[in-house]
Amino acid sequence: MDFSFSPDEEQFRQEVRDFIAREVPPGLETGVGGFVESEDEWQFARGMTKKLAAKGWLSMAWPKEYGGQDAHMKSVILSEEMNYLGAPGLDFGGVGMLAPALMAHGTEEQKKRFLPGIASGDVLWCQGWSEPGAGSDLPSLTTRAVEDCDDFVINGQKVWTSHAQHANWCFLLVKTDPDAEPKHRGISFLLVDFKTPGITISPLITMADERAFSEVFYDNVRVPKENLVGEKNRGWRVAMIAAGFERSGIYRIALARRNVDRLIQYAKEPQPDGIVPARDPLVRQNLADLYIEGEISRILAYRVAWQQAQGLQPEWEASMARLFGCEFQQHVAHTGMEIMGLYGLLRENSKWANTECKMARQSLLAVGATIAAGTSEVQRNAIAMRGLGLPRG
Template sequence: MDLTIEAEDAAFQERARGWLAAHVPDEELPSLETEEGFAAHRAWERELSADRWSVVSWPERYGGQGAGLVRWLLFEEAYYAAGAPGRVSQNGINLLAPTLFDYGTDEQRCRILPTMASGEVIWAQAWSEPESGSDLASLRSTARRTTGGWVLNGQKTWSSRAAFADRAFGLFRSDPDADRPHRGLTYLMFDLRAPGVTVRPIPRLDGKPAFAELFLDDVFVPDADVIGEPGQGWRIAMSATGSERGLTLRSPGRFLASAERLARQWRAEGDPADTALR
């Protein structure tokens, strides 16, 4: 196996490292599970996006650089090595965006992706329900047809980023008479500040809300915010999870960066007792 980095890719890697060295904050940002920290991380997304480093693999028309897989990995490795902030927009970038590329309309991509890349709109994931976690297909939240769109009712839980996010995407049962639970589901996007939406943060032991419950009472969603075709929701959700699994490609760089930071901390605080760690 040839692991040599091509000259053009190496040049891209150096540009990424240079930009990160010049822009990564010297001080760690406040926790994104606080209102102050969420705003600070949103501002960081805006800074990344201004120079097209937010979503390097996306087409240029949506705010990216059109980078291929190798360059995406090189950027991710450089990002972790630089100790850059966590990505508050990860739900949108890693789950919703691939879904829109595969199943969305051109209008949806042009409307949603640029504001996602810039951090202007942060997305929450709204899949799990109180009685539908690993058995997601048993979900009960409904989407009922109405003039010009859909009416949502139900409850979602363990919704990541929802405490401070702007919008959410999720699965809803649009055909309660479908012959199998995986059928009759539709994938929709909705505004977390729309009438009928109640967001209830779920605090961790430290009191910070990494997740939230969502209560939906007659929430109107226009047809323009349906992804794919009605009833196609399960297929779309499985496609999204496939994209998420692909993120493990960047794990070695992430783990290496964490190990190097830990080793530096040990050295700074004195020689560790175990010689294998020196």
């Protein structure tokens, strides 16, 4: 076994750090998944995406034949460093989900039409999958697409669509055969230009005041049939490719580790009450425990990344990395709040708020970690059934 990165990978990590130090102004930080606060920050994030694209980093995990570098491990390093340092600009929906699905199932024309805009960072894609009645049970989605001449006509509602308000296009899962059993055999994968008439976007603000999500309503939206990816009623296979390209979840772990390191720093310094938290044995135990979980999360994520870089398709391993990473993120936020006590409750711009340890915000962001993109319960189901071969209930 060898747990080290190659000299080339280590050099790349340093290059990324230097790039971030150069490009990102101090104080600017993104939350989970690169979410930003204001319109100004959003514009800055888009600028960063273009810079990443210009360096060839944005799509570096793609195969060489599509303009990538086959550099899966480096792309994980990029994500780890960007998220640890809170730098915005990585694009997950287009680069990490749609593009691999297009490469596997798209027509030559679709690839030529859509991949360049993703690689250059010019076209922003959002993911239209979840619905009010279809969360963990995604195949039960009911947004309907009916064929009409050269088009599909879409009616229905999506929810939790990330960055819908900024997106140019959406990759959408629709029901094309409502009677199909099993249900996932009646789903198709469509590409929708968000300028198409009939689309209404309504913001869905989280308790952390994140303005990243929306409800999206489709009212007789016409999508040309040439925008169908893969076969009609076989969109589930396309969706699985989209969901399976990057499974390490390193971004979440990096962000949580950043918070652990800040808590450690916080605990070493005298607080306004004169007390140095690190002198408390319980604080020492709790911080060590968080650090331990962080190191384990990281190695689980690296293993998944390494397997993917070998061309393997980790299944339960990825579910484990995700499950453990999400619960780690929440553990950090909860313990951080406990260590900081009343000061931990202060929002960022409060007079007495700690400028480094933003636990009030982290605890509100973390609450959704075990839900988004596959709940912890769904991960445990997958581990039990696929990993351990237990019978279906």
